Amino acid sequence: xxxxxxxxxxxxxxxxxxxxxxxxxxxxxxxxxxxxxxxxxxxxxxxxxxxxxxxxxxxxxxxxxxxxxxxxxxxxxxxxxxxxxxxxxxxxxxxxxxxxxxxxxxxxxxxxxxxxxxxxxxxxxxxxxxxxxxxxxxxxxxxxxxxxxxxxxxxxxxxxxxxxxxxxxxxxxxxxxxxxxxxxxxxxxxxxxxxxxxxxxxxxxxxxxxxxxxxxx
Numbered sequence: 001x002x003x004x005x006x007x008x009x010x011x012x013x014x015x016x017x018x019x020x021x022x023x024x025x026x027x028x029x030x031x032x033x034x035x036x037x038x039x040x041x042x043x044x045x046x047x048x049x050x051x052x053x054x055x056x057x058x059x060x061x062x063x064x065x066x067x068x069x070x071x072x073x074x075x076x077x078x079x080x081x082x083x084x085x086x087x088x089x090x091x092x093x094x095x096x097x098x099x100x101x102x103x104x105x106x107x108x109x110x111x112x113x114x115x116x117x118x119x120x121x122x123x124x125x126x127x128x129x130x131x132x133x134x135x136x137x138x139x140x141x142x143x144x145x146x147x148x149x150x151x152x153x154x155x156x157x158x159x160x161x162x163x164x165x166x167x168x169x170x171x172x173x174x175x176x177x178x179x180x181x182x183x184x185x186x187x188x189x190x191x192x193x194x195x196x197x198x199x200x201x202x203x204x205x206x207x208x209x210x211x212x213x214x215x216x217x
Contacts, residue, residue, distance in 0.1 A: 027112025
């Protein structure tokens with residue numbers, strides 16, 4: 001049975017029926033905006049570009065690695081600059097499926113628009129925290145996005161075999177005017193990994209500000 005996580009809840013990757021879970025996907029599924037026109041007889045579809053990104057930190061909150069779209073260039077983080085995003089971690093343990101710039105345009109198709117494929121056995125030993133965050137590209141915030149859910153599952157970006165845990169990020173009033181969301185994290189303690197549903201939303205001016213807010217937690 002899928003665990004429906006709430007904000008602040010944890011999912012232990014090494015307990016229950018799924019013992020020692022190490023290979024899985026973390027994905028986000030969201031919908032395009034559908035606005036009624038002509039007295040509600042028709043719908044106008046407005047693409048929604050959300051970006052799923054990852055920040056990997058050590059025990060002292062130093063950046064070890066990251067994954068985000070290569071469209072973000074010269075990202076300023078305090079006094080440092082990341083020249084360009086990338087879709088594969090240095091250790092090849094995490095891989096991004098690619099940038100989706102529309103969302104589901106014809107209702108929920110049941111698949112995730114962007115997926116991070118994870119092999120915990122390959123994660124650099126220096127990494128102890130892996131943060132997953134989402135940002136709304138362009139104008140506006142999350143208020144009009146019809147649905148958005150983060151989930152952990154066995155499968156591929158094209159097929160979900162079994163969902164371990166999911167977290168709905170849409171029905172929260174405080175997200176309405178925000179354009180960035182720290183969704184959840186993988187945390188390593190005593191060489192054991194667990195997942196936490198965080199659900200912290202921000203209003204930011206640029207992509208680098210999201211990373212700065214994560215570093216200040």
